[in-house]
Amino acid sequence: MTRKKTATLEALVAQIDPRAPRSEDGLRLVHIICRFFGLPTDLTTRSSLKKIHGKLHEVYPLMEQAFEESVDLRIKLGILAIYTNMCTDAILRNRLCELGFLGQLLTLMAIPLCRNLTLDSLIIITHHAGLAVRMEIARAACEPLLQLIKDFPEDQETSDFALRVLSHVIVSVVSEEAKQKDPSLATSLPLQDVAQALIDGLRRPDPPPTLITHVTRCFTTLSQSKDIELSQSMANLFLAGLCSKEWEDRSHCLGALIHASLADAEDEAWFFHPRTARCITHISEAPKHVREPIQTWGIENAVMYKAMIAYEEFTSTLFAAHSSGGEFYNAGKKIARLILNAEVPTVDGSSPIKNTITGQSVFPGGESGTRWSDTFPRCSAAIRQNGVVGELFLADILDLEALLMRVDFSGAIALATQIVERNSDFAYGYYVLALLQFNVHGLRAAARGLECTPGPLNLTPCMRLQNLRLKGQIASIVGLGALTRNTPGKHGLPTPNAAVALLKTAKKDLQTFFEEAAPDHRYLSTVCCWLIALHVVSGDDISDDFHEIKVYRDRLEFATDLNKWLDIDSPRTQIRIVTERILRDFPAARKEWGAVVAANGCEGHNSDAVRTEAEMEHDLAAWMAGLDVDDEASCQTRTRYSGHEHRSPSQWYMHEYEVTEAADTKKPRLYHCSFCQNSSAVLRKCAGCSEARYCNATCQKRHWSVHKKKCPAGKK
DSSP states (O other), X not given: OOHHHHHHHHHHHHTSOTTSOHHHHHHHHHHHHHHHTTXXXXXXXXXXXXXXXXXXXXXXXXHHHHHHHOOOHHHHHHHHHHHHHHTTSHHHHHHHHXXXXXXXXXXXXXXXXXXXXXXXXXXXXXXXXXXXXXXXHHHHHHHHHHHHHHHOTTOHHHHHHHHHHHHHHHHHHTSHHHHHHOTTHHHHSOHHHHHHHHHHHHHSSSOOXXXXXXXXXXXXXXXXXXXXXXXXXXXXHXXXXXXXXXXXXXXXXXXXXXXXXXXXXXXXXXXXXXXXXXXXXXXXXXXXXXXXXXXXXXXXXXXXXXHHHHHHHHHHHHHHHHHTTSOHHHHHHHHHHHHHHSOOOOOOSSOOEEOTTTOOEEOGGGSTTOOGGGHHHHHHHHHHHHTOXXXXXHXXXXXXXXXXXXXXXXXXXXXXXXXXXXXXXXXXXXXXXXXXXXXXXXXXXXXXXXXXXXXXXXXXXXXXXXXXXXXXXXXXXXXXXXXXXXXXXXXXXXXXXXXXXXXXXXHHHHHHHHHHSOTTOTTHHHHHHHHHHHHHHTTOOXXXXXXXXXXXXXXXXXXXXXXXXHTOOOOOOHHHHHHHHHHHHHHHHHHHHXXXXXXXXXXXXXXXXXXXXXXXXXXXXXXXXXXXXXXXXXXXXXXXXXXXXXXOTTSSSOOOOBOOXXXXXXXXXXXXXXXXXXXXXXXXXXXXXXXXXXXXXXXXXXHXXXXXXXXXXXXX
């Protein structure tokens, strides 16, 4: 393209009436430039973008030359507008990035008259962009954007726009996928300065709701990264965000607090030593505030007292079996009943056990070198050999318990799955599946376990409480995960309505557990922590003195004091750390960020108001019923979420933005990749059905395990 042709373009643009309305002026400008370069004038249709795919390699060098040579800023801005429209197509966007169009954008960003228009285009581009494009923009624009914020502190629009672009790209930089592509990128950028700039942006007078949403959702992801230190002010923003008007916003904040606690969290203890259980017999020696709740409940009803009695029966039963030369049939039946009715502190190992009556000791298997878990298969084999059909499930219980004692969790899941397929009314099998799978499969197992037939050999009071607790805890995790991902209702996740119903159901289940469980139940402190968190995230009223949750707070303090008296640790799990933060910092956080949080969403709708209880329960029931079905068809349906990922799809909490007018343009109706959801006018069809569409062979290959269940080609 010669300078003469550039002059011709300038002459055409000069014909635009400067007195025309800005919207008409901009539209005509784009049409003139498109016609000049032989591009379709309407860039909002699928067919137009499809035509551009075939000639981009020819027209881009000409547009680049015109951009560099022209002295008319309108031409530069018009070319920028064309690039922005092209970027709604994921494949075109990636090709433009490869061709180097970012350099042109950065050039315009340095021109005062073009600065905010360029930033607005960057918002749209990064809003839709994939990981590679965001990484490139972060590499090229991170420091210039920070400099703009410093240089123009009084220009709120510049600051807001720059911060929104930064919030889009920074979460991609800290993702695991980005670190695999470029391990040095995160360390080469001033990420802590970016995080501080985002916080400072919210401290400006009257920050717009769109910026508040961008920053809080961005920090949700940053809370999971070790590249940025979560300051007290950032943590306070999440705490205050628990008072947001929207379920999604509150869930994002709670999810961020949970993730931020991961580095300091301890695992919850699964087993407790028999000596701990025996301490309950000396409860009268405990301080008054510790002993009174146990004595009021009744020591014979205490969990640890029942565990102590069960352990004594367990040891005496095994001792009798070995002493008699191998009478494992009756021993196996008795041990299985004990497992169903109490938390038996069964400790695997080869140490001898002592008969609590005679004081004699015996090794597992009758000799040293074997483990106590090796005795369980001998008991189950004896039950099966005896051949009583109605007792075979007791052998299954012993086999599962042996695997748990050996910490063979994958083996326990596989065996429990086989057993419940054979016997759907088997509460212990569902309990094992829920215990070992804190995901949608564990949730369904806990729910099915609660539906089993009540009785002393199936759904005992002990099994009911355990399944109730697991159902509540897993429902909390799954519900929060669904509301904080960018694909609600897809890939097996519940819809937003179902997720909200799930959290409300979790609260009811855990409340029931709280009311029915003995005060010394070892999981009661965890349940109290979840109830405190769920009370806050549910949008219920909460005052600075926490009197609304006093009953949970008091029981949590009691559980901690009981553990101290028993000389055992109270593990600082993730939810425990979050609860401590709420109880310690919530009043100060609300004082610091309350006004900002209150402003967020004030112009939007309150999602709670449009969701009736019946609708949410209906959605939850439908989702639970179809939990095994991967709803591939729903992947073709767009939701109120923009659907752009900032992190690896395999990670739990995703960053998402609602489509807002500020970031919206007249977008073409494009196809969406069935795997990654990127939009383009030229996606390749699946040859087997022509329904699924993909960006490339990689997306198609990664989606095949799901798609082959419905594709005719996969059924051959």
